[in-house]
Amino acid sequence: MLFKLAWRNIWRNKRRSLIVLISVMVGLIAIVFEDGLSNGMMRQMLFNQISLDISHVQIHKAGFNNNKIVKNYIPDYKHVESILNSTPDVEAYSKRVFAAGILSSASNSSGVILYGIIPAEEARVSVIKSSIVEGNYLGSDKRGIIIGKKLAEKLGVGVGDKIVAMANTLKGDIGSDAFRIVGIFQTSSSEFDKMAVYVNAGTEQEMLGIGDNYHEFAIITKDYNNITSIKKNLEAKLGSKYEVFTYRDMLPMLIYQMDLYKESMMILNIIIGLALIFGIVNTMLMSVFERLREFGVLMAIGMKNSRLYLMILFEAFILGVIGTIAGLICGLLLDIPLAHSGINLSIFSASLESFGVGAVIYPVLSLGNIFNAVLLIPFVAVIGALYPAYKAIKLEPVYAINYV
Amino acid sequence: MEILKAENLVKVYQDNGVPVNALRGINLSVSKGEYIVIAGPSGSGKTTLLNLLGALDKPTEGKIYFEGEDITLKEKKELSKMRLHKLGFIFQAYNLIPVLTAIENIEFSMMLLGIPDNVRKEKALALMDELGIKELADKRPNEMSGGQQQRVAVARAIVNNPTLVLADEPTANLDSVTAGHLLDLMEQMNTEKNITFIFSSHDKNVIDRAKRLIILKDGTIEKK
Known part of the structure; x- marks a missing residue:
């Protein structure tokens, strides 16, 4: 019943919940798209280098x-x-x-x-x-x-x-x-x-x-x-007369760039996560203050603070999960066709070619990064609800019931 | 058998830094099965007293003993448990959970007690039948009249067989006929199930039916 209550609470103000969902979705689409594009660009740079002259392994005299x-x-x-x-x-x-x-x-x-x-x-x-x-x-x-x-x-x-x-x-x-x-x-x-x-x-x-x-x-x-x-x-x-180098040995800057990219993706995810947290804190605070009277009643009839706290977090978690699923579907629907057709960036072809990337970028989805984002967003939603939930349970029942 | 005892209850509120004496030394004893109405003009301290007796608020001074235990010393968590197991509340504004149907509102406190789904559904339906509101089972509060909502609120208050039901001006938002039906219902619950009721009200209909009337004035008991 707690799930039912949380679920219905989400939809009692459809417009507000939809705004949160859309912001979560846009966040996830941005993560999926950015990840696909950067990953695709990095892989293209690497594969282009490999297929130009570097190859996978080179053998020379030591x-x-x-x-x-x-x-x-x-x-x-x-x-x-x-x-x-x-x-x-x-x-x-x-x-x-x-x-x-x-x-x-x-x-x-x-x-x-x-x-x-x-x-x-x-x-x-x-x-x-x-x-x-x-x-x-x-x-x-x-x-x-x-x-x-x-x-x-x-x-x-x-x-x-x-x-x-x-x-x-x-x-x-x-x-x-x-x-x-x-x-x-x-x-x-x-x-x-x-x-x-x-x-x-x-x-x-x-x-x-x-x-x-x-x-x-x-x-x-x-x-x-x-x-x-x-x-x-x-x-x-x-x-020992010979030296064997892999592409990783021969392209240290590119490998470093790729590692750096992975870290920058994490930073980007955190930035998107922080933006989402503020959105969710705001929405959940509004939602909590609108329902103070109800919380007072729930406390009066014997609902424990811990349960009330969980219920509010649960609402945020559900919003996060729905937003994540919807965002992931939209992100994939956008990225999968582009992974086949590529994104034509010929207007930047001169600069892309100097980086060893072709004018058409084929986004490559990294399952690891998508998995992180999928885990991150519901978690972020819960973090965003911690403060509003804390505010709710700190109320005295008598004050909450009489709150107008 | 005495179930509730208040000793020298004092409640002082701060209103923008100015102390307001809502209760000034209330002494009260309530026995099992009583049907008490606390009456008095607005601002006399009726709701404040009910909130203290229902463990929704703490007194500034004095003691409240519920079934022999001093509840003014209890932690929030213990008070919450006590309210769930021993008390029922009926509010002036009904205060049903708007996103739950009538039956779900009644089931809710049973859910908090951990009663299995099928058992609580059965019990809630039986009680609704007894109170004549079975047809409201799947309706949400905004689909019911005030009288219907208050009946559902009564069902929610008594479904866990509480020792004491506290009703804060339960008829204030109802017309006299609906209020009469509601009072009949609560009297019936008092007589048949031996549930103790304490009302706060300045409604003549309620006061006239009191088996024991307590009149408050300026935070003190004027007449018992």
Whole structure:
């Protein structure tokens, strides 16, 4: 009966209860939407980085990451290849030659990272092939090169034009080679598009004078959630001559940003919760003062203060639960279609691309954060009712009964 | 058998810092089965006395013994328990819970006692039948007349078989015919169930039916 009484008390002033419900709903929708959008943006930044050049795991000669020079190539790439081929967690890998150099056209030049790749292998670990917007992906043409759209604009070149690449060789002198642009790519990261160029591995190996060696293995695993155990496994198999890095090791700022985001979500939830608390305190106070006479009667007929207190908290809790359910349904109805269609933020595309995020954000709902919000709001509603309930039970029955 | 005894009750209110003597040394003894009316003009202290006897308020001075125990020394929690088990209240403005139906209002105090749902429903219906208000069972207070609401209030007051029912001007908002029916009902409860009633009223209909009349004037008993 206490539930019945609380339930009916809520609906005796429908407009007021609806205002509270709507504020709870809006709070929850905001949490779900903000969470989905930020989570989606973070994941996109991470997956874009992974699929551009970072991949899940990278293997180099020990020390390469701190000193990316030509001579730091992998000592025995065939040994690494055989280990990777026998590791079931590995989905695909690409061997890369790596050199920092300069790319020059007739009108301009720019510092670049020159990746030497085996095109078929690279197509399995990165999105470069699918990011070609003009011309073709790298084929068997030894003089072919693909460059980013931003770089092409800077150098004033297009598909079919000739450019010259220069980089330090193993001997320490400057090696150079002429290439013809076969394709132009455009990824979600404008910074990447300004820096990265791809040629055939054999050509670059020849230019750098490193024989048939490679600097890097970029690996895509079957389940990136097990990345730590995969890393340990590879480290154990490869020994100390090699360094194994996961995307978490290679993108510390992004991982830090993602962790920070989780904490900022908690702060946002607390801010929304505080706003709701004030709304609920206000509503419950009005509701309590409207019913002082009734509370006096309830006390007179023998209702204990603790029960009266519980009844008022129960009313707030019910409001919180209904608001949460309704808010969650509305939030999901808004977010689920957007998770498929994405939110087109092309008006901010320049700034989003500089962060490595595409112009279309696909919200990703984080069950953990939604679960926290679902738990938080009814709890917040109860907190909001503590003071009004305390005010109610502090009254003397005789004063409450005669309250006008 | 004496169930209630008041000794030298004094109640002083503060009205904007000015002390107001509502009761000035009331001595009273009530026996089981009595039907008492406390009468007197407005401001004589009738409601104040009833509130003190019903443990809704505490006296400034004096003692109140209910079934031999000094209730002025009891904690809020104990007083609440005593009101639930031993007392029934009928108010001038009926004071039913507006969101509950008539039967739920009657059941409410039984619910507080922890009586199971089916038992309390049965008991409430039987009492409503006895008081001739069974057809009001599913009506909410705003769907009932004043007389009907006060009958439901009587049912709520007596459903737990209280030792004492305190009725504060129960007929003040009723017409004389309805008031007469209500008083018949309470007299019947007093006679048949031996429930003790104490009324406060300045209604002649109520005063005329008193088996014992106490007249208050300026916070003192003028006539017993």
